[in-house]
Amino acid sequence: MTTWIINAKRLSEQNGETEIAHVRVENGLIAEWREGGSLPDTTGAEVIDARGKLISPGLIDMHVHLREPGFEYKETIASGTESAAKGGFTTIAPMPNTRPVMDTPDTIRLVLDKAATEGVVRVLPYAAITKNELGRELTDFAALKEAGAIGFTDDGVGVQNAQMMKNAMALAKSLDMPIIAHCEDDSLVEGAAVSEGEFARKHGLKGIPNESEAIHVGRDILLSEATGVHYHVCHVSTEQSVRLIRLGKSVGVKVSAEVCPHHLLLADEDIPDSMDANWKMNPPLRTPKDVEACIQALEDGTIDIIVTDHAPHSEEEKARGMERAPFGIVGFETAFPLLYTKFVRTGRWSLDFLLRRMTSDPAKLFRLPYGTMAVGAPADLILIDLENEREVDPAKFLTKGRNTPFTGWKLYGWPALTMVNGNVVWTEENGINR
Ligand SMILES: NC(=O)N[C@@H](CC(=O)O)C(=O)O
Ligand SMILES: [Zn+2]
Numbered sequence: 001m002t003t004w005i006i007n008a009k010r011l012s013e014q015n016g017e018t019e020i021a022h023v024r025v026e027n028g029l030i031a032e033w034r035e036g037g038s039l040p041d042t043t044g045a046e047v048i049d050a051r052g053k054l055i056s057p058g059l060i061d062m063h064v065h066l067r068e069p070g071f072e073y074k075e076t077i078a079s080g081t082e083s084a085a086k087g088g089f090t091t092i093a094p095m096p097n098t099r100p101v102m103d104t105p106d107t108i109r110l111v112l113d114k115a116a117t118e119g120v121v122r123v124l125p126y127a128a129i130t131k132n133e134l135g136r137e138l139t140d141f142a143a144l145k146e147a148g149a150i151g152f153t154d155d156g157v158g159v160q161n162a163q164m165m166k167n168a169m170a171l172a173k174s175l176d177m178p179i180i181a182h183c184e185d186d187s188l189v190e191g192a193a194v195s196e197g198e199f200a201r202k203h204g205l206k207g208i209p210n211e212s213e214a215i216h217v218g219r220d221i222l223l224s225e226a227t228g229v230h231y232h233v234c235h236v237s238t239e240q241s242v243r244l245i246r247l248g249k250s251v252g253v254k255v256s257a258e259v260c261p262h263h264l265l266l267a268d269e270d271i272p273d274s275m276d277a278n279w280k281m282n283p284p285l286r287t288p289k290d291v292e293a294c295i296q297a298l299e300d301g302t303i304d305i306i307v308t309d310h311a312p313h314s315e316e317e318k319a320r321g322m323e324r325a326p327f328g329i330v331g332f333e334t335a336f337p338l339l340y341t342k343f344v345r346t347g348r349w350s351l352d353f354l355l356r357r358m359t360s361d362p363a364k365l366f367r368l369p370y371g372t373m374a375v376g377a378p379a380d381l382i383l384i385d386l387e388n389e390r391e392v393d394p395a396k397f398l399t400k401g402r403n404t405p406f407t408g409w410k411l412y413g414w415p416a417l418t419m420v421n422g423n424v425v426w427t428e429e430n431g432i433n434r
């Protein structure tokens, strides 16, 4: 089947300017690009008129929670991938903290099968480092890799024991697989819900200190140096972590890192006094100094990629209040508009920079054949409307989660069409297309 997307705005690789381009998609692959004003011959093809919207490789999100199996009331593979498609994501990597935990080949296969039959975007699952994410016994890495896992992580909790982490890294290295780490030292956290700082002091709450994250980052960089594994730090939120990752990179350790939109845009002092638990996530919102450190780290390449850490929870769970509600906020349907509006439209970043950190950079880091619009590549393409301002309205989300601190924010940069493997899976006009 042939599809032409005509009259799209494309960023030029040479100078970052935009130019009008037309792309032919053939059998799921990008087949041909034409530049300029004159239209190609589209006889016999399906034609999508982009009407000047931006065309980009589909976004790639290497840290998400789809909740299936086990927590279908929070999200399913169907609802989560639909939400991803609406957010412009064509490839997503779900975390294994499901029920059961994705710690066996069968669970990995179940997720892949469900994604193939019920999902609308590409799903690349991680498997757990330890059985049931309890930190006691390693999973069968070789069998999990064989089943289709793309890396190992106990996201949701930190691996508390250094020897366990070192063994995991050595085994992952022998299989040429990455270790992805949620960095959190439990002994320093002790049931706190928000960061140690302004907000915690004002409300007399126990705080999560910055060191609880950075201690694991520092430990694991040393273990990565010792084992040679590709070690990837989840959701960096502190200036201290940034400093350690920068140091690790400077001495040649294979360390990489990711950051979430909320840690680039919000600080603990922004949390409303109403103690709305839609502002509760792990790691917590830190100080403005940490926020600026994360932004600069992303800019200078210390932090490699942007992820959402899309973490849906039910309204009932989030209504339990700041101290009792679970950690996490949804992310797919606000990520690009937030960053485009707050960093590109304000002039701090180029559009090219933002897109690279959400497309080609994650693809390169995890050696995936996506995140590119080169001829021959899978046609994972999105159209983005850069001109129209719209308000964030959780009632319109496709995710089951309504847990976002960004309700009411007025943003630009809304995805308008998402194509995966040459199939249009979502459009703004007609919604999901299976
Ligand atoms: N980020 C969160 O606040 N929550 C995540 C777990 C995690 O990413 O650590 C979740 O599974 O809900
Ligand atoms: Zn985590």
Ligand SMILES: [Zn+2]
Pocket: 063, 064, 065, 095, 155, 156, 309, 311
């Ligand atoms: Zn997570």
